[in-house]
Amino acid sequence: MSMEPTLRPPANEGLIAALANALGDRFSRARAVCEQHGRDESYHPTIPPDGVAFARSTEDVAAIVALCAQHRVPVIPFGTGTSLEGGVAALAGGISIDLAGMNRVLRVSADDLDVTVQAGVTRKQLNTHLRDTGLFFPIDPGADASLGGMAATRASGTNAVRYGTMRDNVLGLTAVLADGSIVRTGTRARKSAAGYDLTRLLVGSEGTLGVITELTLRLHGIPEAMSSAVCAFPTVADAVNAVIATIQVGVPVARIEFLDDVQIDAVNRFSKLDYAVAPTLFFEFHGTEASVAEQAEMAGMIAGEHGASDFRWATLAEDRNRLWQARHDAYYAALALRPGARGLPTDVCVPISRLADCIVETKADVAESRLLAPMVGHVGDGNFHLVFVLDLDDAEEVARAETLHERLVRRALAMGGTCTGEHGIGYGKKHLLEAECGPAIDVMRTIKRALDPHGILNPGKVV
DSSP states (O other): OOOOOOOOOOOOHHHHHHHHHHHGGGEEOOHHHHHHTTOOSSSSOOOOOSEEEEOOSHHHHHHHHHHHHHHTOOEEEESSSOOSSSTTOOBTBOEEEEOTTOOOEEEEETTTTEEEEETTOBHHHHHHHTTTTTEEOOOOOSSOOBHHHHHHTTOOOTTHHHHOOHHHHEEEEEEEOTTSOEEEEEOSSSOOOSSOOHHHHHTTSTTSSOEEEEEEEEOEEOOSEEEEEEEEOSSHHHHHHHHHHHHHTTOOOSEEEEEOHHHHHHHHHHHTOOOOSSOEEEEEEEEOHHHHHHHHHHHHHHHHHTTOEEEEEEOSHHHHHHHHHHHHTHHHHHHHTSTTOEEEEEEEEOOGGGHHHHHHHHHHHHHHHTOOOOEEEEGGGTEEEEEEEEOTTOHHHHHHHHHHHHHHHHHHHHTTOBSOSSSOOTTTTHHHHHHHHTTHHHHHHHHHHHHOTTOOBSTTSOO
C-alpha cells in the first residue's frame, strides 16, 4: 500500500537563498518544521521537504511557485496535515507551501447563500464566523481540516448523504498553476454551461494540477430542528439493510453512520459511553419540527423491521454534539484499543445496493485474518472505512493487512465501486487508481503533463 520514496536530489541552494531573501522569517529549514510538513495522519512514513514557505496571500503563493518553477524544484501544498494517503510527503524533496496563514473569510453573502474564503480557513473557523447569519457550511470530514485541503482532496464526511461533497459545494476557486500564473475558475452563479469545468478539474486534484488559494462555497440555512438517534442491530447485515431501505424509500436523512461491534466498543471506552456492543447506526435528521418528527418515525419503523433495539434519541444541541464528537473520535478510539500501535485507515465506496454484500464479506475477511480492524461508514452513500490497527515493526502483520486491503478494493471495484470514497489517492493508492480507471488513467496523465510539464506540482501523487 505504501511505496518507498524515489531518490531525491540535494536541496537547490540557489532556490533556498532566493526564498529566504524573499520571505525572511516566513521561510524555514528547521528540522522539526520540515518533519511536521512531511507527514499526515496516515501510517505512511514522514518524508520532509527541503524547506517550508509560509504564504499569506495568493500573490505570495504565485511568487513561491514561480521561483520553484524557475529552478525546477517540487512544490507541495500543505493545509493542516490531516490527509490519509501521504499527500503531503515530499517524495522528491522540494518546498512545502504552508497555507494555514491564509485564514481570512473574504466575503459572505447571506442573500445568495455563498461565501469566499482563503484556502487556510478551516471548516470550524468558517462555521464560527457564520454563527450569527443563520447559515452553515455542512461538509464535515471529522478533522478540522482547511477548506483548501478539503477541496484538493474532494472531501466529504458524515453530512454527504444530504449535502453532497466538496465537489458539489465549490462554486469557484482561485489557483496558482505550475508556472506561477494565477487562474480564477467558476462564478457565483448556481449553474453554468460555459466551457470546460475547470473548478471540478482542480477539486480533487490533490495539489498536482495547481495550488488552490481561495474558494467560493455554497452555504446552507441552519435547520429549524435537528434530532439524532442511535440504535443497535443483531447483525451487520441487518444494520446495512436498514440503511439501504431507508435510502431507497427516500427518507431525507442528514447523516446515517455505521459502526461495527469492534468500533462501538472502542468508542464506548474512549468517549466514556455505554452503547450496546453490536453493529450500530447513528442517524441525524434536519428540517422543520414536523418533518424531523416524520423522518425519525419512518427511519425508526424501518430500523425496527430489521431488528433494531436500544434506541436512544438526542435533540438538545449538547447531546447531539457529544454523540457526533464520539463518532469523529472513532479513529483515535480505534488506536486506543492497542496502545503504541499505528493506524492504517482505508476506505471504499460501492453502489448502495451492493453495500451489504461488500461489508459482510469484508467483515468475514477481517475475522479470518485475525487482524484488529474496526469498521465505520458513511453508509448513506455507500462509503465505509477500515482502520487496521498494526504494529508496523511486524512485517508479517503488515503484509496480512496489505493483502486484506487489496482484496477489499478489488471487491469494491468488481461491485461497480471505487478504491476511495473520500480519502483520495496520494501515493498510497496510485496502483489502485490505475486498476479502477484503466485506459482513462492515460487521459489524466495527459492533463497532468499539459498543466505541469516539468512535474513540479506535488510529484509522485495521484498519477
